[in-house]
Amino acid sequence: MLKITNLCKKFKNKTILENISVEVGFGEIALFLGKSGVGKSTLLRVLANLETKDKGSINLDDKPLKPFDVGMVFQNYHLFEHLNCEQNITLALEKVAKKNKAEAALISNDLLAKYMLKDKSKRPVNMLSGGEKQRLSLARALALNPPIICLDEPTSALDPTLTSHVAQIIHDLGTNHIVLIASHDTELIRQLWLRQAKCTIYLMQDGSFIEKAGLADLFSKPDKYINIHKFVSGDHREEACLDLIKKDLSN
Numbered sequence: 001m002l003k004i005t006n007l008c009k010k011f012k013n014k015t016i017l018e019n020i021s022v023e024v025g026f027g028e029i030a031l032f033l034g035k036s037g038v039g040k041s042t043l044l045r046v047l048a049n050l051e052t053k054d055k056g057s058i059n060l061d062d063k064p065l066k067p068f069d070v071g072m073v074f075q076n077y078h079l080f081e082h083l084n085c086e087q088n089i090t091l092a093l094e095k096v097a098k099k100n101k102a103e104a105a106l107i108s109n110d111l112l113a114k115y116m117l118k119d120k121s122k123r124p125v126n127m128l129s130g131g132e133k134q135r136l137s138l139a140r141a142l143a144l145n146p147p148i149i150c151l152d153e154p155t156s157a158l159d160p161t162l163t164s165h166v167a168q169i170i171h172d173l174g175t176n177h178i179v180l181i182a183s184h185d186t187e188l189i190r191q192l193w194l195r196q197a198k199c200t201i202y203l204m205q206d207g208s209f210i211e212k213a214g215l216a217d218l219f220s221k222p223d224k225y226i227n228i229h230k231f232v233s234g235d236h237r238e239e240a241c242l243d244l245i246k247k248d249l250s251n
Contacts (some may be wrong), residue, residue, distance in 0.1 A: 001025050001211035002148060002178050007056035008041055018058070018207045028146070029170065029179040029197055031189065031215075033231065034204035041075070043204075044150040047180065048072040058215045060147065068096070071141030077133045079125045085112060086121040087138055089143050097144055111139040113127075115169075121176070131162045138169060148178045155185045167191030174198060186232050193219070203228045208213040 001022045009017040017039045024030045028158050032040045045051040045060065049067040058065040080088050084107050093104035112118045115135040120128065128136065134154065141149060151170070156162040167188055174197055181188075192199050192215060199215040213225040222229050 001061060002180075003057075003062075003131075004047075005057045007043070007046065007058065007060075008054045009039075009046060009051065010054055016207050017046070017053075020207075020209065022202065022209070024178050024180065024200075026178055027175055027198060029174040029181065029192070029199040031181045031183060031192070031199055031201045032204055033183060033189075033228065034202050034233075037183060038204040039207040040204055041152050044072065044152050044180060044182050047148070048150055065148075068144055069146055070148045070150055071146040073134075073137045073141045073149070073151045073154060074155055079133060079135045079136060081125045081139070084124050085128070086120050087118055088125060088136060089140050092140070093143055098229050107143060108139075111142060115139045130157050131165070132167060134158065134162070135169075136172045146177075148180065149173055151179070151181045152184055153185070154181065155183065155188045155236075160187055163187050167195060171195040171197045184251065189215070189232070190220075201228060203231060 002027065003159060004020055004022050007017055007020040008015075020039075020043060032038055032043060033069065042051060046053050047065070048070045050072070054105065061074065089106035089108040089111055090101070093099040094101065095109055097104075099107070109121070112121050115138060115141065117132060117135055120123075120132065125133065125136070141185075154170070155166050157232055158166060163185065168191075170179060170181065171192065189201065197215060201213050201218060202209045203211045203214060209226040211225060213228055218225055218228065
């Protein structure tokens with residue numbers, strides 16, 4: 001169980017996170033929803049030890065969270081462009097986990113095969129498509145076998161077909177990891193709902209949670225989750241997403 005209690009973070013005099021508290025168990029997905037600048041990405045970065053917290057506690061199974069407990073998938077991938085796909089995975093395995101080259105290569109090959117990149121193992125990253133970079137980022141995040149996977153806007157640059165594919169990957173990850181997602185993409189929400197993912201949505205505003213809803217209840221009880229529905233129906237893309245969900249519910 002990941003337990004975050006009264007987490008606070010400021011940049012200079014601006015409050016980014018204010019008294020964030022959440023618990024997420026193994027086999028569960030937490031999706032932090034909200035506009036840009038509300039603190040979603042900062043929350044993930046604090047968990048990944050890329051930013052320091054000002055106050056609060058973060059524990060995994062009643063022990064302080066360790067840096068290598070978290071695998072991070074960045075919005076802009078942050079892959080090593082000068083390395084090939086295999087090297088992007090083996091680097092941390094050799095330098096951090098102290099695997100020898102043969103052990104690191106075996107783990108890398110298994111992950112590249114899992115994410116349909118085995119035939120591109122020697123291809124430089126700058127020759128990959130956006131979808132391929134996303135899959136490689138996931139593979140790299142899983143290389144050290146962390147219990148927690150954080151994904152920052154994992155579908156922001158993807159078309160609906162690739163969003164569906166990423167949703168399936170997230171669903172599969174959620175069966176035996178703690179998965180945390182920062183997103184404003186309601187198509188991803190719909191795709192997770194279609195897969196009956198065990199997911200809770202937390203709507204963020206000004207660095208705080210203002211509403212949460214279990215994914216299974218979100219669209220069956222619209223009057224109960226007014227703020228999340230207001231966000232979801234905030235533009236034409238989200239309105240179209242709602243129509244699709246209502247159509248799915250009626251079938």
